[in-house]
Amino acid sequence: MSGDAAVIVGVDGSGPATEAVRWAAREAARRAAPLRLVGVLDWAAFRPLARLADLEHRDRERLHEHVSGFVTADADEARAVAPDVPVSQVVRSGSVREVLLAEAETAQLLVVGSRGHGGFSGLLAGSTSRAICALSPCPVVVVRGEGEHDGPVVAAFDGSPPARAALAFAAAAAASRDATLHVVRAWTHDTAEAWIMDMVPWDQVEAEVDAELQAAVQPWRARYPELRIETELVHAHPIPALVRAARGARLLVTGSRGRGAIAGLLLGSVSQSVLHDAECPVAIVTARGERAPA
Structure with missing residues (x-):
């Protein structure tokens, strides 16, 4: 499958997520598909535990800039790995599970790292992973390790x-x-x-x-x-x-x-x-x- 449908990769500023971006960029090149980086701003994950009220507007802007910064950095990494692949990026608010499943509706592949920060940190340890694996409308790849082996x-x-x-x-x-x-x-x-x-x-x-x-x-x-x-x-x-x-x-x-x-x-x-x-x-x-x- 190739064409307009993108390879989607979840980005959270962690090392495993950046490795997932590299893997996804190479895979998008193989598929002749565009690559879309998705950062998730999960207020529940970022909000201090002692503060139950919604974040102030200024704090939300600061967090949005923070997430946008590491998404942009990983987008640059993707372009370095696969210069011919069209790369786009977006930061969306919500839970990691809801955002990634929504993005996967129009994707040909969803890629995530094996560990991460914020709402991504529990991706492979509980209900989030089970929901994504069971409900994703496209295949899901969990990238482990660094680089690619040369085996089968x-x-x-x-x-x-x-x-x-x-x-x-x-x-x-x-x-x-x-x-x-x-x-x-x-x-x-x-x-x-x-x-x-x-x-x-x-x-x-x-x-x-x-x-x-x-x-x-x-x-x-x-x-x-x-x-x-x-x-x-x-x-x-x-x-x-x-x-x-x-x-x-x-x-x-x-x-x-x-x-x-x-x-x-x-x-x-x-x-x-x-x-x-x-x-x-x-x-x-x-x-x-x-x-x-x-």
Whole structure:
């Protein structure tokens, strides 16, 4: 997807946010898309705790100038990273969640840093992250670390429709980066009752899971004939399998919901494990954002 729809990046003056701006600028260049930097002036986050009344007009102006200053600085950084990308900026008032979700309505991608200041500080630790991951109308990328690795693009696959959308996103992302696409299918029967486990022909089950995986990647082999696609079937819980696969990766891509052990991946404790432990940017193809591959 490219054209008029912008790559949106949340900016708050922190180091991780600036790294997210750099990543977003490079991604916008790959997509031939404009880049839009969004600063959020959340009065509740900035207001001193001892002062319950609204900020004075003078204080609001001062805070607006402060936010505008670091947004402008990051806009200059984006232009240095990707000189040919059109860059715009805006400062909006409201909660981080509401502002970013509103901006995402017309975006092709929403990018945020892994940590931040003000209202961004809890982005990956609570209801804000869950709401953005669950409700964003476009894919969300959480940028972790500094710079970009030179490894593969890793896609988490479990056979569900969101995972298939994530696979489409990952295939396009890998092709645009001239990178290998590494598709991980992690499965386990550890939660089954012992007497049930003794009745199941597990070799046959594994063969069927692998066949589903191969069938899922086949359309992307045909669409991108020069793209190297690797598949990995792992008999393990998905979280450690994905974190391990993401080491040295350029991007880890997953759907917002799935099946079995991966079903709650981006709506609870499992999601926090991936976002906190993965050593590369994490792309979340949300339920509403399935339409928009990279």
